Structure formats: structure tokens, C-alpha cells
Amino acid sequence: MELNSLKKRRRFNLGIQILSAVSALIGLAALLWILFIVLQRGAGALNWNFFTRLPTPPGIAGGGLANAIVGTLFITILAAILGTPLGIMAGVYLAEYGKGTKIATIIRSMTNILIGIPSIIVGVFVYALIVLPSKTFSAYAGAASLAIIMLPVVVRTTEDMLSMVPNSLREAGLSLGAPNWRVILQIVFRAARGGLLTGILLAVARVSGETAPLLFTALNSTYMMHSLNEPIANLTVTIFNYAMSPYADWKSQAWGASLLIMGAILILNIATRLAFRERSRAK
Amino acid sequence: MFRTIINSSIAAGLIMLLAGANIAADSGMTINGAGATFPYPLYSQWAYKYNQITGMKLNYQSIGSGGGIQQIKAKTVDFGASDAPLKSAEMSESGLIQFPMVMGGVVPVINAKGIAAGQLKLDGTTLANIYLGKITRWDDAAIKALNADVSLPDQAIAVVRRSDGSGTTWIFTHYLAAVSPEWKEKVGADKAVSWPVGNGGKGNEGVAAYVQQLPGSIGYVEYAYALQNKMNYVLLKNRDGHFVAPTKETFTAAAANADWANAPGYYLVLVDQPGQESWPITGATFVLLYKEQANAEIAKTMLGFFDWCYSHGDEMAVGLDYVPMPDNVVKMVQATWKNKIRANGKAIYP
Amino acid sequence: MNLHVRRRPGASKGDPLFKWIALSCALVIPALMAGILVVLLLDSRLAIAKFGLGFLVSDAWNPVTGDFGALSSIFGTAVSTLIALLIAVPLGLIIALFLVELAPPKLSALFGSAIELLAAIPSIIYGMWGLFVFAPFMANHVQPLLGKYLGFLPLFQGPPLGIGMLTAGIILSLMILPYISSVTRDVFNMVPPVVKEAAYGVGATNWEVTRGVTLRYSLSGIVGAGFLGLGRAVGETMAVTFVIGNNHQIASSLFASGNSIASTLANEFTEASDPLYLSSLINLGLVLFLMTLLFQVAAQFWLWRITKKMA
Numbered sequence: 051m052e053l054n055s056l057k058k059r060r061r062f063n064l065g066i067q068i069l070s071a072v073s074a075l076i077g078l079a080a081l082l083w084i085l086f087i088v089l090q091r092g093a094g095a096l097n098w099n100f101f102t103r104l105p106t107p108p109g110i111a112g113g114g115l116a117n118a119i120v121g122t123l124f125i126t127i128l129a130a131i132l133g134t135p136l137g138i139m140a141g142v143y144l145a146e147y148g149k150g151t152k153i154a155t156i157i158r159s160m161t162n163i164l165i166g167i168p169s170i171i172v173g174v175f176v177y178a179l180i181v182l183p184s185k186t187f188s189a190y191a192g193a194a195s196l197a198i199i200m201l202p203v204v205v206r207t208t209e210d211m212l213s214m215v216p217n218s219l220r221e222a223g224l225s226l227g228a229p230n231w232r233v234i235l236q237i238v239f240r241a242a243r244g245g246l247l248t249g250i251l252l253a254v255a256r257v258s259g260e261t262a263p264l265l266f267t268a269l270n271s272t273y274m275m276h277s278l279n280e281p282i283a284n285l286t287v288t289i290f291n292y293a294m295s296p297y298a299d300w301k302s303q304a305w306g307a308s309l310l311i312m313g314a315i316l317i318l319n320i321a322t323r324l325a326f327r328e329r330s331r332a333k
Numbered sequence: 334m335f336r337t338i339i340n341s342s343i344a345a346g347l348i349m350l351l352a353g354a355n356i357a358a359d360s361g362m363t364i365n366g367a368g369a370t371f372p373y374p375l376y377s378q379w380a381y382k383y384n385q386i387t388g389m390k391l392n393y394q395s396i397g398s399g400g401g402i403q404q405i406k407a408k409t410v411d412f413g414a415s416d417a418p419l420k421s422a423e424m425s426e427s428g429l430i431q432f433p434m435v436m437g438g439v440v441p442v443i444n445a446k447g448i449a450a451g452q453l454k455l456d457g458t459t460l461a462n463i464y465l466g467k468i469t470r471w472d473d474a475a476i477k478a479l480n481a482d483v484s485l486p487d488q489a490i491a492v493v494r495r496s497d498g499s500g501t502t503w504i505f506t507h508y509l510a511a512v513s514p515e516w517k518e519k520v521g522a523d524k525a526v527s528w529p530v531g532n533g534g535k536g537n538e539g540v541a542a543y544v545q546q547l548p549g550s551i552g553y554v555e556y557a558y559a560l561q562n563k564m565n566y567v568l569l570k571n572r573d574g575h576f577v578a579p580t581k582e583t584f585t586a587a588a589a590n591a592d593w594a595n596a597p598g599y600y601l602v603l604v605d606q607p608g609q610e611s612w613p614i615t616g617a618t619f620v621l622l623y624k625e626q627a628n629a630e631i632a633k634t635m636l637g638f639f640d641w642c643y644s645h646g647d648e649m650a651v652g653l654d655y656v657p658m659p660d661n662v663v664k665m666v667q668a669t670w671k672n673k674i675r676a677n678g679k680a681i682y683p
Numbered sequence: 684m685n686l687h688v689r690r691r692p693g694a695s696k697g698d699p700l701f702k703w704i705a706l707s708c709a710l711v712i713p714a715l716m717a718g719i720l721v722v723l724l725l726d727s728r729l730a731i732a733k734f735g736l737g738f739l740v741s742d743a744w745n746p747v748t749g750d751f752g753a754l755s756s757i758f759g760t761a762v763s764t765l766i767a768l769l770i771a772v773p774l775g776l777i778i779a780l781f782l783v784e785l786a787p788p789k790l791s792a793l794f795g796s797a798i799e800l801l802a803a804i805p806s807i808i809y810g811m812w813g814l815f816v817f818a819p820f821m822a823n824h825v826q827p828l829l830g831k832y833l834g835f836l837p838l839f840q841g842p843p844l845g846i847g848m849l850t851a852g853i854i855l856s857l858m859i860l861p862y863i864s865s866v867t868r869d870v871f872n873m874v875p876p877v878v879k880e881a882a883y884g885v886g887a888t889n890w891e892v893t894r895g896v897t898l899r900y901s902l903s904g905i906v907g908a909g910f911l912g913l914g915r916a917v918g919e920t921m922a923v924t925f926v927i928g929n930n931h932q933i934a935s936s937l938f939a940s941g942n943s944i945a946s947t948l949a950n951e952f953t954e955a956s957d958p959l960y961l962s963s964l965i966n967l968g969l970v971l972f973l974m975t976l977l978f979q980v981a982a983q984f985w986l987w988r989i990t991k992k993m994a
Contacts, residue, residue: 063888070781073774077798077864080857084804084812091815107377109561109653136708143705160712163979166911167719167972168918170945174952174968175719178726185408186365198715205712231701259805262920262945266952272377273363273390280363281392289807290921291395293814294534296541296562301815308811312804319803323796399746400954403961489842496929498746498954525746532846532940533929535950546814547844548822 085312092309095302105272108297115307117274117283122311124275125189125268125284126258129196134250137201141208146234158209164202172198173263181267189275189282192268196257203256207249211242248322255318259311261286285311361388362634368394368401368414369500370536372435372618374557376414378649379642389634397536399498399524405429405621411631413621416500417524418600428624430673432666433599433617434642436591436656438556438584439504440614442564444544445471445551446486449565451578454479456570457512457605457613463490463551464509465516466530471549479570486549493543493552496533498524504616505553508604512613553614556584557653571613572605581654583612591617593662617658622674629676636670636682723969729962738966744931746955751963753970755931759848759941760971763923764916766852766937767859772909774856775863782864783871784889784897795868802861810925813854818845818926821853826938841938844928849937851927855919859912866911866986870904871897873993903992907985914978918971920945944971 103114140157148154176195181187215238223233239246269281270288285307292304361384366376373395380391396404398415405413406427418431441460443453448471459475462468468475472485495502503524510517520526532547534540537554541562544552556579559566568576577583587606593599603615620639626632643666647657658666670682730738730751741752778798782791822845833839874897882892898905928940929950942950944967955961 059888059891063890066890066893067785070777070785073777074781074786074794074798076774077778077801077860078794081797081801081804083816084808087812087816088808107381108374109378110381136711139705139708140712143702143709147702147705148709154709157709157712159980159983160716162983163976164712164716166914166918166979166982167975168920168945170918170920170948171719171723171968171972171975174948174965175722177952178722178965179718181409182407187409201715202712205709229696229698231697234701255803256805259807261805261807262949265949269394271392272380273392276363281365281394286805286807289811291538293811293925294536294542295538296545296558296564297538298562304811308808312808315803315805316800319800397954403953403955403957491842491844496950498951523746527743527745527748528930531930532844533950535929546819547846549842 085316088305088309088312091302091305092307095306096309100303100306104274108295108300111299113299113303115283115285115288115303117271118285118288118307119310121189121268121271121275121283122258122285125192125196125264125282126254128189128193129200129257130250130254132193133197133200133253134204136197137204137253138208138246138250140201140205141212142234144205144209145212146230146238161202161205165206168262169195169199169260170262170265173266176263177266184279186279187267187269187281189268189278189280192264192282192284195263195267196260199260199263200253200257203253204250207253208246211245211249212238214245215241244326248326251318251322255315259286259315261290265290361390362631363390363392364412364631364635364638365410366391366393366401366412366414366620367396367404367410368621369398369416369618370395370538371398371416371437371439371501371555371616372414372655373537374555374561375435375646375650375653375655378653379646380638382646382649383638383641389638391638395536395538397495397497397524398500398503402498402621405623408623411622411635414618415621416616416618417503418598418617418619419621420600421598424598429621430624430669431599431619431621432669433593433601433658433662434620434639435650435658436584436588436603436615436617437654438579438587438612438615439501439508439553440556440559440579441551441553441567441569442541442544442559443551443567444547444565445549446488447484448486450563451566451568452483453565453567454570454576455567457508460569461509461513461516464492464494464529464531465513465519466492488549491547491550492531493534493540493547493550494528494531495525495536495540497535499536500524500616500618501537501553501555502526504602504604505614507602508614511605557655560654569613571609571611572607573609573611575609577610577612579612579654581651581656583610584615584654584656587611587613587615588617588656593665599666615656624673624675626674626676626681629679629681632674632676633681636674640667719972723965723972727962727966727969729959730966733959734963734966738963739970742933746957746960749957749959751960751966753944753967755933756942756944756947756967757970758933759927760917760943760945760974762848762937762941763851763855763927763943764913766849767855767916768909768913770853770856771860771863771912772905775860775908775912776867776905778860778864779867779871780893780897782868784893795865798861798864800861801857802865806858806919806921809854809858809922813850813922814846814925817854818850821845821850830938837935838937841934841936843938844940846926846928847938847940848927851923851943852937854922854926855916858919858922859915862915863908863912866908867901867905870901870908870989873904873989874900875993900993901989903985904989907982907989910978910982910985914975914982917943917978918945918975920949924949944968 099114102116104117106113144154172195176191180191219237220233223237264287271281271283275282289304289307292300376393398417401413401415404410471488506522510522534543537558540552541554541558544550568578570576586608590606605613643663650657739753742754743750743752782795822843826843829839879892879896882896923943924946927946930940931942955964
């Protein structure tokens with residue numbers, strides 16, 4: 051440490067403190083700017099037509115995004131159905147059976163790596179694996195790509211949450227004569243259920259906003275879905291298409307869809323955060 | 334709290350499945366097509382009208398001619414659409430046939446300070462030089478020479494072109510190659526070229542959007558896009574030396590020269606046509622289908638739709654300044670359908 | 684923890700089955716990783732056969748003649764990511780510092796959550812905001828200023844269009860900021876309080892403790908956070924696609940448009956109308972996948988080092 055005058059050091063310290071507060075404010079300001087813009091431009095588009103009508107061609111007014119809303123809900127829920135059980139069981143393995151084993155360490159590292167894989171690569175993968183052989187874009191392929199993105203996230207949060215459950219609970223269950231699988235399913239899960247659910251919901255929130263993988267798998271559609279084996283309308287690809295278009299009413303609908311997606315994701319994030327904090331405090 | 338979340342998610346899931354099943358029960362076949370953005374404003378209106386009449390759904394993804402060709406070759410769609418026609422060799426190799434659906438004009442659009450719509454005059458050489466990157470400012474001498482009476486801004490030109498494989502690019506670059514030997518040698522004509530300069534927009538939509546947004550920009554779009562979005566179009570000097578505006582009359586004048594009867598597989602380039610009133614950058618847009626159709630019902634529905642477009646779609650086409658195919662060409666196409674398209678060995682048209 | 688359960692007749696028949704189910708699910712992860720690698724390799728073999736390693740250094744991208752090279756896309760990815768890191772790493776560090784050392788706990792929690800919410804915003808929303816709000820802002824206010832005062836540098840020459848490398852880089856920095864800041868915050872929190880207290884005890888100011896103790900201890904962690912941000916930034920697609928300008932060129936100006944690997948894939952994948960084109964695109968995807976792999980492994984390594992050190 052330099053033996054400069056105390057005043058100089060104090061002043062420098064103050065300068066850094068101000069700089070860091072300003073930096074935090076910059077981050078906050080950026081967030082608020084984005085939220086404000088989406089709210090401002092999207093609110094005007096969220097009318098009755100938006101939620102109930104199908105898209106109309108450019109030049110014909112009064113269209114909406116009912117099919118895209120239904121489509122996004124559908125693909126997201128399907129992805130959750132595909133990815134959640136798989137992810138939870140994998141997390142169970144890592145937390146309950148694999149602790150300390152080499153294979154678990156490898157799988158854990160791979161999970162962390164997979165979390166960071168660009169979603170567009172997942173889209174290319176599913177395109178090659180499902181779309182090309184089945185010769186059609188489909189809701190299946192779209193849901194599969196979202197499930198693949200969800201999977202490592204669910205694995206990691208499951209493992210983290212299950213590991214936090216104290217061993218005393220497990221020992222208590224086992225000492226009562228319950229088989230291990232019962233202990234896990236009925237005792238450990240129960241104890242960790244807040245965190246598990248939070249993890250799943252956050253993963254679902256994340257994939258509901260994904261666009262790139264759906265570009266090559268689910269594509270898009272101007273009609274309401276009526277088969278899992280066909281292209282399906284969805285909000286994110288619609289936003290992409292509409293935003294890059296020159297039509298004013300399409301661009302307005304793109305903002306509306308953005309508000310819808312962002313609103314849902316933020317509400318999920320904030321609600322689970324609050325609920326989880328409440329529960330852990332109540333404990 | 335969590336019980337509510339779980340319960341509501343299960344409820345939502347069940348509702349979705351029910352909705353899905355319900356919808357699956359509804360009638361109306363879906364035909365999947367993909368490709369050219371050139372005719373998209375028209376195809377979408379045709380499909381909308383036809384859906385109201387027959388309940389048939391046309392799911393057309395406007396992803397560019399290159400995409401249309403790729404998707405039909407990969408058999409992920411029922412038909413492809415492209416403004417860049419395939420040559421006979423490629424067609425026979427792939428088992429596809431193509432036919433022209435409608436014609437239209439490709440129009441340069443600009444966003445330059447102080448210049449009104451239809452005010453700026455350009456000719457082929459100047460346009461090529463802008464796209465070659467040789468002319469970089471709006472007040473360049475070459476542009477001034479053509480526009481003595483317009484006050485040109487001291488602004489850099491932001492060139493906008495396509496980033497995807499495009500039939501509109503195919504038509505536009507064929508024109509540039511026809512009027513500028515330097516362009517022909519350095520760049521050539523195709524759906525996607527090695528552009529010397531420019532920002533890439535995706536689809537006609539993307540180019541139009543960029544030109545709306547970027548100050549000082551120039552781009553090229555199918556005329557319906559300029560019309561629907563009230564964009565600033567330019568006048569071009571045609572082969573006969575006249576400056577013409579992009580209108581359905583000038584497009585029709587250019588299209589009148591088309592010799593469809595002698596075009597193998599309907600392959601025709603319509604740029605730089607002679608005629609006082611001809612618009613220099615005109616082209617047709619094609620539909621691609623397989624000769625051997627896997628599903629007779631889908632094939633019949635598809636051809637029914639295209640037939641309806643020929644017979645009932647002229648008004649909508651003209652409303653967007655497209656040029657409908659002349660009757661004799663429609664008859665040729667119908668004959669092609671009758672003779673060439675088969676499902677399980679049987680003819681499906683008429 | 685592997686609890687050894689004594690087999691009681693009939694009571695634990697489910698156990699081996701359950702364990703086997705769990706193991707198979709866990710094995711999906713490495714299967715997926717291998718699967719992605721294999722598929723990418725298989726489908727790029729046309730391009731690899733034709734271009735070999737030269738693909739990485741060729742700046743061609745000509746669908747007409749069938750000549751493809753990754754350099755322009757890699758350049759765009761590299762430049763936009765570099766700008767993002769140059770902004771997000773210092774900013775993230777200072778914000779983490781604020782959250783850990785300087786802010787009262789309630790404020791710290793609030794600001795911390797706000798910064799983390801930046802990560803929850805989907806890429807496409809960043810793209811929308813970027814294209815329609817931020818790019819015009821850059822074009823009208825920031826770029827003309829930069830061009831006026833710093834225009835002697837080739838970095839800031841050219842027409843101020845708003846879209847381009849610089850804008851893409853700035854938006855990327857916002858997207859990776861929360862990752863860098865939250866990992867750094869966790870790392871800062873791991874510094875043993877006893878060492879910090881000792882420094883305070885001899886009269887050091889906040890900043891001096893940070894510089895001399897916290898930062899020095901956390902260096903590996905900060906590097907890890909940097910790699911994490913890097914890994915994220917190279918793969919970002921939608922935000923970059925909206926504002927980078929889609930131009931396969933290597934330009935010296937930050938105002939110029941370009942292409943990143945991800946934006947090239949997003950724009951051209953469904954339209955590659957010939958096998959070599961598609962194969963070249965998948966080859967690009969392979970390059971991106973390997974890059975991300977490398978950065979993620981590096982991040983894991985550095986973060987493992989810091990956890991070991993602090994434990």
C-alpha cells in the first residue's frame with residue numbers, strides 16, 4: 051500500500067465509490083430503458099384483435115396473433131414435458147448416486163458447458179436430426195430443440211437443490227426402512243420442492259423467449275395449429291419476421307408480442323424469486 | 334403458493350391439449366409453400382381470399398427464392414416459389430416442373446434528404462456504378478448529370494441489397510449485367526452474388542425496412558412493397574432512352590414482349606426489354622412442383638388453388654400493380670399440368 | 684453421498700431400477716454433446732473436403748462460384764465480442780464491487796436483482812430495442828460525435844448509419860454484463876473476511892482493500908467470469924442479427940456493417956440452395972461450437988481454480 055497522504059487516498063476512494071455507484075446505475079438505466087420502450091410500444095398493440103384474430107395479409111387491417119400465442123404456449127409446454135422429467139432424473143443421479151464418482155464429475159462439467167451452447171447450434175442439430183429426415187418443419191422439432199436447451203439447466207438446478215437437502219433427512223427415511231428410491235421421491239423431493247420448481251419455471255421462462263432454434267425447426271404459420279407434425283406459429287419467429295418487415299401494423303404487432311413475452315418472463319422470474327426467498331426465510 | 338403454480342400449470346397444459354385436439358378436428362387442408370418474397374404481398378391476399386371461400390389453408394413462408402428451391406428439393410414443403418427459374422437440365426435432374434404465376438417490376442427505392450417520390454432519375458450505368466461502390470455520394474457528378482433540376486443532398490449513399498438467396502436479386506443483377514459490362518464481368522447475375530458493397534436485408538421485406546430506416550439509402554424491391562409502404566421510387570431510363578416510372582402500364586409494356594411459347598420450361602429473362610414504355614427491370618415469378626406427386630389429394634388441392642388464382646386473382650394482382658399472366662400462357666400452363674403431373678401414375682388435372 | 688442400503692427381501696427391488704433410470708437420464712448429457720459434435724462434423728464434410736483448414740482464413744463468401752470462407756464471419760464475431768468484453772468486464776467488476784463492498788444490503792439485493800434481470804430479457808427483445816431505438820440513437824447522437832472528434836482514426840470513419848459493429852458490440856455488452864457481474868460478485872464474496880479485516884485494521888481504505896486483497900485473490904475467478912461472458916457473447920444470435928448489417932466484409936471501421944457466425948447462420952441457413960453452401964454453413968456452425976466449447980472449458984477451469992483456492 052502506498053504511504054500517500056490520507057486525504058489523497060480518501061479522495062481517490064471516494065472517486066471509486068462514486069464510479070461504482072454510477073456503473074450500477076448505468077446497468078439499471080439500461081434495463082429500465084428497454085423495459086420502458088417495450089411497454090410503451092407494445093401496449094398500444096395489445097387489443098382484442100391481437101389476442102383473438104389470425105394474421106391478415108399486408109394491406110388488410112385487423113389481424114392478430116392468436117395462433118402465435120397458442121403456438122408458443124404449446125411448444126413451450128411440450129418442451130417442458132419432454133425436458134423436465136429427463137432433467138430431474140439426471141439431476142437425481144448426480145446428487146444422490148453419483149457424488150464423488152468420476153462419471154458424475156464429467157457429466158457435471160458437460161452440463162455446465164451445454165448450458166452455454168448457442169441456441170442456434172441446437173437449432174442446426176435438430177434440423178439435421180429431425181426436420182430433414184421427417185421432411186417437414188414441425189412442432190415436434192421445435193419442442194425438441196427447446197427441450198434440449200432446457201435440459202442442462204434443469205439438471206444443474208435439480209442437482210444444486212437436492213444437494214442442499216441435509217443428509218439427516220435421508221438417514222431418517224432410510225432408518226425407517228424405506229428403500230432409497232422412496233427416500234428420494236418422497237422425502238428429498240418434498241424438502242427441495244421449492245427450489246426444484248423455481249428451477250423448472252426459470253428454465254421454461256428462458257426457452258419461451260428463444261427464437262434462433264425455432265427458425266430452423268418449427269418455422270412459422272399464418273394459421274392456428276392443427277397438427278404436431280406441421281410448422282407451427284409462434285411469437286418469437288413472428289417477432290423476427292414482422293420486425294424485419296416494412297409494414298407499420300406488423301411492426302406494431304411485433305412490439306405487442308415482445309411485450310407479451312417479456313412480461314411473462316419477467317413475471318415468472320420475479321414471482322419465483324420472491325416466492326423462493328419467502329420460503330427459505332420461513333424455514 | 335407452489336400448489337397453485339403446479340395446479341395452474343397442469344390446468345394450462347390440459348387446456349392446450351384440448352384446444353389442440355379440438356382444432357385438429359376442424360376441416361380444411363393445409364398446403365405448405367415457401368420461397369420468393371417478390372410475390373408475397375399478392376400470394377398472401379390470394380390465400381386469404383381462397384381460405385374464406387374454400388377453407389383451404391396456404392401456409393406460405395416468405396424466405397426468398399433460394400430458400401424456396403432448397404425446401405422443395407428437400408421435400409419439406411409441397412411447392413416452392415422462385416423468381417429465378419431453373420434451367421431445363423436442373424429441372425429434369427430434380428424431377429421438378431415450374432410455371433410462371435404472375436409478373437411484376439423490380440424498382441429502386443431511396444431514402445435521400447430532400448428528394449420526393451418519383452423525382453430522381455437514374456440510368457442503368459449509374460445504378461450499376463452505385464452498386465459497384467464507385468459512386469458513393471448522392472451529389473456525385475454522374476447523378477447530377479441526369480437530374481439537373483433536383484437539389485441533391487450532400488449525403489453518403491448507403492447501399493442496401495439482399496443478404497439471402499433471392500429471385501429479386503436474380504432479376505436485378507441480370508439487369509445490371511445487361512447494362513453494365515463492368516458489372517457483368519466483376520459480379521455477374523445470380524440469386525446471390527459477391528456484392529462489392531452494401532448492407533444485407535432479408536427478403537424484399539428486409540430491404541424495404543432498411544431503406545425506410547437508414548438515411549441516404551438505396552435499395553431494390555418488388556413494386557408492391559414500394560406501393561404498400563409509400564416508398565420513394567426512382568425513374569429509370571429504359572432501352573429506348575425514355576425515362577419511365579414504375580407503373581402497371583410500364584410493367585405490362587415490358588411483359589408484352591415475352592415469348593413464352595418458345596421458352597423451354599418457361600425459362601425467360603424479361604429485363605431491359607425494348608419498347609418506349611417498357612420498365613427495364615421486369616420479371617416473372619414461378620412455382621415449382623414435383624412431376625411425381627406423393628399425395629394425390631394435396632396435389633389436386635394445390636392445382637385447384639393455382640387454377641383459381643389464374644381465373645379469379647387478376648383483380649387483386651392488378652390492385653398491387655402486378656401483371657397477370659396472359660390467357661394463352663395460362664392455357665399452356667394448364668396443358669403442362671395435364672400432361673406432366675402425376676400422382677401414383679394417374680393424371681390429376683383437370 | 685452414496686448411502687449403502689442393506690438389501691432387505693422385497694423392500695428395495697425398486698432401487699437398482701431407479702438408479703439405472705437416473706443414470707440413463709444423466710447419460711443423455713454426454714450423448715447430446717457427442718451427438719451435436721458428430722452431426723456437425725458429418726454435415727460439414729463436403730465443405731471440409733473442399734476447403735480444408737483454409738476455410739478458416741478465407742474471406743470469400745460467394746454462393747455463386749461456391750467459394751466460402753469463415754474469415755468474415757469470424758472477424759465479425761471477434762470484433763463485436765471484443766467490444767462487448769471491453770465494456771462489460773470493467774463495468775461488471777465495478778458493479779460487483781459496488782454490490783459487495785459499498786452498497787447497504789437492501790440496496791445491494793435490489794440492484795443485484797435488477798442487473799440479473801438483464802439476463803432474463805430474451806435476445807430478440809434486445810434486437811428489437813437495438814434496431815428501432817438504440818441504432819437511431821447511435822446514428823443521431825453518438826456516431827456523429829465519435830466521427831467528429833475521433834474521425835482521424837480509421838476505426839470511426841464512415842457514414843453514421845447506426846447499425847454496425849459498434850452498436851452490436853454495445854448491445855452484446857449489456858447482454859453479458861449480468862453474467863460477469865454475478866459471477867464476480869460470488870467470487871468477491873468468497874474472499875476470506877479475515878484477510879480483508881486485517882487490511883482494514885491497518886488503516887486501508889475501501890478501494891485499497893479491494894485492489895490489494897479482493898482483486899488479487901479473485902483474479903482467477905475474474906478470468907473465469909470473462910471467459911463465461913466470452914462464451915455467451917460469441918453465440919448470441921438475434922440481437923446481433925438485427926443490428927450488425929449483414930454484410931460479409933472485413934472493414935476497418937467500427938461503424939461498418941458486418942456479419943457474425945451466428946448472424947450468418949440465422950440469415951442464410953434456410954436458404955442455402957446447394958449442398959456445398961449448406962455444408963459450409965454447418966462448417967461455420969462447427970467452428971462456433973468448438974469456439975464456445977473452448978471458452979466454456981476455460982471458464983470452468985478458472986472458476987474451479989478459484990474455488991479450490993478459496994476453500
